Amino acid sequence: MNGLKGFRRASPLFFLLMAVAFPSRSLRAENLSWIFGIEEIDDVFGRPVIAMPGTGDYGVFEQAAGARYLDTSISGTFVDDQILAGRDGELLFMQKGGTSPCGLPGAAGQAVAIAYEDGFVSLYTGLSPRPDLEKKSVLAAGDPLGSPGMAGRRASLSIFDRAVSSWVNPVILMAGSGETARPRIDEIAVVSGKSEFLPEGKKSDEIRILQGNYSIAIAACDSPTRSGVLSGLSRMKIVLDGQVVEDRGFDAAVVGADGLSFLGLPAPSSGAIDRKGRYILGKRLISSGIHTLDVIVYDFSGNTAERRIRLLVS
Amino acid sequence: MRPNGASPKKGAMWAIFIASALLYAILASPPLEFSPPFGKTGTDISAGEFGKLAGPRLETDDAGAIWLADPRNGSRTLIPLAGAPFCSDGRMFILRPDQKGASEIGPDGQLIWSREFGSLVTSFALSERESLWGLLDGSIVLAGAKGEILYRGPLPEGKTPSKHQCVYGVGISPDGGTIAAISGLEPQYLAVCGRQADSLVLDHSRILGNPARSAQAMRFSSDGTWLVAGTGDGAIAYSRSTKESAFLDQPASGFSMAIEGLYSLGGDRIAVMISPDDPSEAGRKFLCVYGRGAFEGTLPLAGTAAEILVRGNALYIEDDAGARRYEVTVK
Numbered sequence: 064m065n066g067l068k069g070f071r072r073a074s075p076l077f078f079l080l081m082a083v084a085f086p087s088r089s090l091r092a093e094n095l096s097w098i099f100g101i102e103e104i105d106d107v108f109g110r111p112v113i114a115m116p117g118t119g120d121y122g123v124f125e126q127a128a129g130a131r132y133l134d135t136s137i138s139g140t141f142v143d144d145q146i147l148a149g150r151d152g153e154l155l156f157m158q159k160g161g162t163s164p165c166g167l168p169g170a171a172g173q174a175v176a177i178a179y180e181d182g183f184v185s186l187y188t189g190l191s192p193r194p195d196l197e198k199k200s201v202l203a204a205g206d207p208l209g210s211p212g213m214a215g216r217r218a219s220l221s222i223f224d225r226a227v228s229s230w231v232n233p234v235i236l237m238a239g240s241g242e243t244a245r246p247r248i249d250e251i252a253v254v255s256g257k258s259e260f261l262p263e264g265k266k267s268d269e270i271r272i273l274q275g276n277y278s279i280a281i282a283a284c285d286s287p288t289r290s291g292v293l294s295g296l297s298r299m300k301i302v303l304d305g306q307v308v309e310d311r312g313f314d315a316a317v318v319g320a321d322g323l324s325f326l327g328l329p330a331p332s333s334g335a336i337d338r339k340g341r342y343i344l345g346k347r348l349i350s351s352g353i354h355t356l357d358v359i360v361y362d363f364s365g366n367t368a369e370r371r372i373r374l375l376v377s
Numbered sequence: 378m379r380p381n382g383a384s385p386k387k388g389a390m391w392a393i394f395i396a397s398a399l400l401y402a403i404l405a406s407p408p409l410e411f412s413p414p415f416g417k418t419g420t421d422i423s424a425g426e427f428g429k430l431a432g433p434r435l436e437t438d439d440a441g442a443i444w445l446a447d448p449r450n451g452s453r454t455l456i457p458l459a460g461a462p463f464c465s466d467g468r469m470f471i472l473r474p475d476q477k478g479a480s481e482i483g484p485d486g487q488l489i490w491s492r493e494f495g496s497l498v499t500s501f502a503l504s505e506r507e508s509l510w511g512l513l514d515g516s517i518v519l520a521g522a523k524g525e526i527l528y529r530g531p532l533p534e535g536k537t538p539s540k541h542q543c544v545y546g547v548g549i550s551p552d553g554g555t556i557a558a559i560s561g562l563e564p565q566y567l568a569v570c571g572r573q574a575d576s577l578v579l580d581h582s583r584i585l586g587n588p589a590r591s592a593q594a595m596r597f598s599s600d601g602t603w604l605v606a607g608t609g610d611g612a613i614a615y616s617r618s619t620k621e622s623a624f625l626d627q628p629a630s631g632f633s634m635a636i637e638g639l640y641s642l643g644g645d646r647i648a649v650m651i652s653p654d655d656p657s658e659a660g661r662k663f664l665c666v667y668g669r670g671a672f673e674g675t676l677p678l679a680g681t682a683a684e685i686l687v688r689g690n691a692l693y694i695e696d697d698a699g700a701r702r703y704e705v706t707v708k
Contacts, residue, residue, distance in 0.1 A: 132493060134475060155543050155562065156499060156513055157591045162463070164594035164607055164636055165500045165546060170461035171476035174497070176513060178541040178562070186497065186513070197590055223496070223514065225542065230495075318514060320529050322478065322493025331478075331493035 120295050121232045122313040122325055123284070133325045133332040135230035135316055136188065136219040137295070145207040146190055146218065152177040154200045155184060157192055175208050182225040189218040229315040230323070234295050234363045242294055246362045248370045250282035250341065253349075262372060271375045274351045279309070280341040285362045294363035299326070301344060302357040309344045351376045419694065419701030427700035430686050430693055433484050435462030435469050443471060445486040454486040466503050479510070481524065490524025500546045500592045504553040515542025517558055519549075532558050532568045533579040539563060548595030548604055551641075555617055557604055559585070559593050567606055567622065569615055581620050585610050596639030598647050603669055605647050607636035612649060614670035625649075626672045637662065640685050642705065645669045648692070650678070650685065664692075666705070676703065 155178040191212035211218040301309035311326040322331030354374040428448030480491040500511035519528040539561025546559040565588035570577035587609035604615040615622040638650040660680035684695035
């Protein structure tokens with residue numbers, strides 16, 4: 064475990080690499096065990112935690128009016144009445160709701176942040192903190208933090224890693240959900256400035272463009288199973304003429320001067336998506352000729368979706 | 378100010394506090410008077426008049442849409458942004474739904490700037506031009522009038538670095554030259570820094586024995602000469618000229634944990650709105666006025682008092698029952 068901690072300090076990508084290379088339930092459970100404790104897996108995630116698409120999933124486009132950004136939290140339905148501390152920690156911050164004494168409204172609702180010895184912070188929003196929580200500054204594993212306060216016992220969890228100043232995707236740290244539904248690629252477009260080019264006709268896989276610099280816009284999401292379980296997108300890959308030109312993961316969002324950097328793209332997070340909520344990946348020169356563009360998306364349960372487009376460039 | 382001493386404890390002393398406050402206000406002849414005289418309810422004004430004084434404000438309807446309402450002309454404009462709106466010192470902001478970004482809205486409803494901070498916003502303060510934001514990750518962000526970043530990072534730490542980082546309260550002088558923050562755990566600091574070019578220079582720091590774990594109020598006086606900070610230890614005043622801090626003089630012990638708001642009156646005066654923690658005193662609030670840290674007067678308020686406007690020597694206070702005007706005069 065100490066070795067894992069060292070790797071984690073070196074790079075948040077470690078989680079993604081390990082998850083892809085060894086997508087076993089035990090490895091993920093181990094990761095979470097030293098970060099949050101097995102109890103927290105069981106109490107928060109182990110019984111079916113159902114994350115609903117588009118309502119607060121990590122890396123998903125927030126669709127509220129004008130508020131264009133990618134979310135750093137996952138939301139889920141908590142089976143139990145109480146959310147328990149997974150391991151020993153310290154109450155770092157508590158937001159009771161309403162307007163704070165400095166005049167700031169609680170936009171995220173009631174919130175509790177727990178700091179751990181190794182620099183991780185877990186931030187719960189949408190829960191009702193237990194009344195005496197602020198007086199109980201030191202928390203032991205198993206101590207109740209509060210109850211899921213939103214309708215249907217929903218609450219959200221974000222995990223911040225101070226060592227790398229990043230919001231880590233909590234799904235990386237979860238035991239695998241085992242869901243088998245494939246993610247979905249809804250749209251692929253080639254974009255240059257305000258111009259965008261889509262396949263001609265619904266069933267066509269051909270896009271005609273002029274030679275130039277283009278970005279690839281991808282509308283993709285993970286599909287829930289019938290029971291509503293989904294693991295979320297883990298990775299997007301673009302292969303152009305057999306060469307991998309983009310391979311980006313939803314492992315962590317780095318906090319920088321301009322905000323959140325998702326998918327390794329420049330901050331703020333609104334820069335990673337367009338107005339339609341499509342992920343905008345790598346600008347590159349597409350020269351004249353016929354090209355094959357493969358887009359592959361992965362979810363955290365190892366399910367994939369793939370779509371091929373032919374680019375006819377004149 | 379009284380010198381550093383033991384932290385005042387909140388708790389069961391509320392009855393004593395209220396009685397003491399009344400006696401102090403009546404017998405000690407503080408240099409401030411509220412007209413109508415102390416104990417009266419002020420002069421009723423219409424809600425419309427209060428609204429006109431407040432100017433345009435952001436409101437949220439039942440569907441969560443944000444509107445710019447201007448009671449001066451009755452206009453209402455839809456603001457195409459989501460989040461939680463708030464107004465301070467005549468400026469209007471919208472905090473993003475995830476509380477990790479904010480936008481400033483102009484008086485005509487136009488977007489002045491929008492910025493993603495990346496970490497949860499825990500506190501904020503305004504100077505005449507800038508806005509200062511405290512974040513969960515322990516950094517502060519000083520944004521210019523157009524949202525440009527003037528400083529981003531932690532405050533200079535005291536001799537012992539804090540084990541955990543988080544900002545619980547921020548303050549900025551009206552001229553933007555001095556920045557203060559309550560930050561960190563183990564230990565928690567009240568730190569005051571001067572701005573020099575692109576950096577901050579620590580002017581004063583003080584370890585807080587009873588660390589706060591939620592947002593605290595901080596406010597500079599209008600003339601920028603001193604600062605009041607709500608802390609877990611009690612209300613602390615900092616003098617910008619002497620670079621020293623001390624606990625506020627209090628009419629009685631026991632109120633300091635329940636600061637609801639701080640307001641800059643003219644010159645070196647600050648009003649502190651406090652409410653009892655004691656459930657038996659629910660429904661009561663008080664406005665204590667201090668000049669350079671010295672207690673000057675107390676005004677009892679309705680428990681629902683929330684909006685306070687300062688215009689010259691007049692205080693306009695709105696609660697559920699309506700709005701009232703108080704004239705503040707120096708004896």
